[in-house]
Amino acid sequence: MKKTLIYAHRGASKLAPENTMPAYQLASESGADGIEIDVQLTKDRIPVLIHDENVRRTTNGTGFVQEYTLDYIKKLDAGSWFSTKFSDCSIVTLEEFLCWFKFKPMVLNVELKTNVIEYKEIENIVYEALAKHRMLNRTVISSFNLNSITRMHEINPNVQTAFLTSTKRQNLAKFAKENGSTSLHVKYRLLDKKLLKNCRRNDMSLRVYTINRPSYMEKCFNLGCDGIFTDVPHEAVEYRKKFQK
Numbered sequence: 001m002k003k004t005l006i007y008a009h010r011g012a013s014k015l016a017p018e019n020t021m022p023a024y025q026l027a028s029e030s031g032a033d034g035i036e037i038d039v040q041l042t043k044d045r046i047p048v049l050i051h052d053e054n055v056r057r058t059t060n061g062t063g064f065v066q067e068y069t070l071d072y073i074k075k076l077d078a079g080s081w082f083s084t085k086f087s088d089c090s091i092v093t094l095e096e097f098l099c100w101f102k103f104k105p106m107v108l109n110v111e112l113k114t115n116v117i118e119y120k121e122i123e124n125i126v127y128e129a130l131a132k133h134r135m136l137n138r139t140v141i142s143s144f145n146l147n148s149i150t151r152m153h154e155i156n157p158n159v160q161t162a163f164l165t166s167t168k169r170q171n172l173a174k175f176a177k178e179n180g181s182t183s184l185h186v187k188y189r190l191l192d193k194k195l196l197k198n199c200r201r202n203d204m205s206l207r208v209y210t211i212n213r214p215s216y217m218e219k220c221f222n223l224g225c226d227g228i229f230t231d232v233p234h235e236a237v238e239y240r241k242k243f244q245k
């Protein structure tokens, strides 16, 4: 059985503010195989790493990412909400992240946050950034919005893509594949043997989110899922040793 890859979800987001450089740095030190990042676009169409469309929850600002230029976004404090220790953290651009990440021996999952706002051209912008840094061969691009997956597949049919979903449906693996997806990223409650079998039959990878509990990790490792997304990569790396050599 192949090892289940461990992706640090928004970085090591239990230990440091999500989607910030300290969270990514801790992820790389944790022994995780990969990092998952969330991408939104600023008003001046710069890809930035933040989970929510609105900056309110994870910064000292308020309002939508798409209403602000990068200049403004960069001035926000993206760490104090988590702990005053991180008050010097700012929102990271995709460019800054890739300049750092490309030297790490890790895989990447870029999640396009297009399920609420369909940022125009985000697929092209992100694709160009990944291509420029020669990251395409170790990156999977995912989205809850199937249009983003289809567009990415049209830009380059060889790019690895993943349809993200928390909704059960008949023949999910086949459906995702027909829409240009090479893998499925599903919420834990959708995971069962049958889904994994269907993924295998359709030559699709299966990765599962968000896996923080040991009992959830155990199920993913025992079934042999291709990957998990976890806020506690350091714990997952230790726990995996019990189940997979």
Ligand code: G3P
Binding pocket: 009, 036, 038, 051, 111, 142, 164, 185, 209, 210, 229
């Ligand atoms: O990519 C897996 C997971 O990140 C999807 O959900 O809301 O945490 O971005 P969310």
Ligand code: MG
Binding pocket: 036, 037, 038, 111
């Ligand atoms: Mg995400």
